[in-house]
Amino acid sequence: MSIPLRVLFVEDMEEDVILMVRELKRGGFEPAWQRVDTGPDMEAALRDKWDIVISDYSMPMFSAVDALELVKRQTDQIPFIIVSGAIGEQTAVEVMKAGAQDYFLKSAITRLPIAVERELRDAQVRRKQRASAAALREMQARFYAFMSAAPMPAWIKDADLRYLYVNPAQSAFFGMTPNDMIGLSDYDIMSGGAAQNAQACDRKVLDSNREMHTQETVFDADHNPKIMDMVRFPIGSDGKILAAGLAMDVTERVNSQKELEEAMQRQKMLASRVIEVQERERQHLARGLHDDVGQSLTALKINLETIKKTGSLEGPSLQNGIDIVAAVLSQVRSLSLDLRPPQLDNLGLIATLRSYVENKSTLAGVKGWFESSPLSVELHHDIENTCFRIVQEAVTNILRHAQADNIWVKVSQRQDQLSVSIRDDGKGFDLEKARSNAISGTSFGLLNMEERAVLVGGTMDIISAPGKGVEIILQLPVTPVMRRG
Structure with missing residues (x-):
């Protein structure tokens, strides 16, 4: 069964073309062909699809070099063979360098079918290689586009655990650019402990050839500790195993x-x-x-x-x-x-608080400052009682423990919220430790005040640090949201 073949001949002698067609048929091909011998004709012919171009080297109005240039200008995937009556060795080398796949003399025309078969096979290999290269380039482009847009840090390290690739999220985490990080190790960008831990995990991934999940604390470019979920995994490259990883900020x-x-x-x-x-x-x-x-x-x-x-x-x-x-x-x-203190019924909340703060401060030898604005809405008696008890316990704690010179209490109301601030300039305390003691049951001061606020639907925030005093900010509704039961 003959093999279909579309051939474009660049030849000024039609007799020579007929001879080559006959040889191709003898070699098992069924050629469909066209002959051209000028540049314009060849340009027009190249609009069609051809399997191969066979060209004479020298013609009165055209040459193989010119024809080869036209082929390469439009497509470099068509095999180009030169068949000439006479061609020197130096000339043959030049045309092969220019892109021709093969050449031989017309006296050796019987070689033509073998050369064509070989070049068609090589052309198919080249097309596959080009397709693979194009697919690889496209895949690489998509990879870089994806990783550049990914919000989570990602990286690849070599066998020496130096960075081969980092995406923008990874470099930005450390306040650098991707190029800045290439070639660096973790010791160049992290604290010693974090770098040692990171490299130990990477080495374990390389040695075991298995992925690894960890949660680590790493300091970012602003020296803020970030809790990161890490997944490390091995990847292959040119027969080598590399260490790759992704991180997610879960702080x-x-x-x-x-x-x-x-x-x-x-x-x-x-x-x-x-x-x-x-x-x-x-x-x-x-x-x-x-x-x-x-x-x-x-x-x-x-x-x-x-x-x-x-x-x-x-x-x-x-x-x-x-x-x-x-x-x-x-x-x-x-x-x-x-x-319930009877003063609340007789004097009201504001007057009762003012009297209490001033009297207690005077007796303790500290300065008590009380500030308030008129209450525009009548408070529920449970709210008044809760507010008084919290201020009472807060002031008592300040006088017992704070070693303060001043106590400030401020009461204000905005729509349906009563705001109370209790502040001192004493020695303060470690808030986290105090909360931990309260939760463990070794101290109930804060817990008592917070529970009173919560039971009526309010909130209480505490701001303190050793040596910086204490401020308690109380927010209560004018009517209880949750009653005692």
Whole structure:
């Protein structure tokens, strides 16, 4: 079965073309051909698709060099063979350098089918190589485009763990450009401990030829610690194993998780404390009513029965009864003070707080500063009581522990929110340690205040550091959002 072949002959002698066509047919080809011998004709002919170009070297109006230039200008994928009546060795070398695939004399025309078959096969190989190279270039372009746009740091290191490639996100993390990082090691851009850990992980990936997931803390260009989820994996390149990696900044997520866990633990502690406080208050009231009020009323009952039996109001029974009633009134007043300070009903929240802060500061020998704006909305009595108790406990803690010279309390109201600031210029404290102590149950000062705020739907923020005083910022609704139950 003949092989179809489209041939463009560049030849001024049609007889020579007929001879070459005959040889091609003998070699098993079925040629479809066209002959040209000028530049314009060849340009027009090249608009069609050809499998091969066979050209004479020298013609009256054209040459093989000119024809080869036209072929290369339009497409460099068509094999080009020179068949000439006479061609010198030097000339042959020049045309081969110019891009011709083969040449031979017309006297050796029987070689033509073999040469054509070889060049068609080589041309197919070259087309595949070009396609592979183009695909590789396209893949590389897509890789670089993807990695350049990727928000997560990525890198590739050589066997010596020096950077061969970094994407912009990786170099920007360290305040550098990608070119700046090429050839550097982790010791050039990280602290010693972080670099040692990174290289140990990379070496483990290379030795095991397996991927590895870690979570590491690395300092960025601004010296901020960042918690990074790392995935390292081996990749092959030219028979060598390289260490590649990707990183994702999970600092915010980890911190949020930590804050959530602490909040849940604190909430659990608060719930436990609410029950504890309720039980303690009930026990206190029960003890007061039973031991003090109950016993006094029993004594009063005995006195009244004595008066009833004797029918006389003279004697000690009546006076004892009066004394007992006075004691019961005092005991009931004391119990009611534990539940709600009467000044709040008589004077209101602002006047009660002002009086309390000024009196306590004066007695302790510090300067107390109280500032407030008029309250535009009447506060629920639970909010007033909560606000007073928190300020009371905060001021007490300042006077006991802060070694402060000044105490500032400021109260303001905006729409449905009551804002209270309690500040001192004392020695301050480690807030994280204090919270940890509160959660572990070794200190309840902060927890008591926070639980009071939370129970009515409010919030309390604390700002402090050793040597920088303390500020407590309290936000309460004018009406409780969550009532005690």
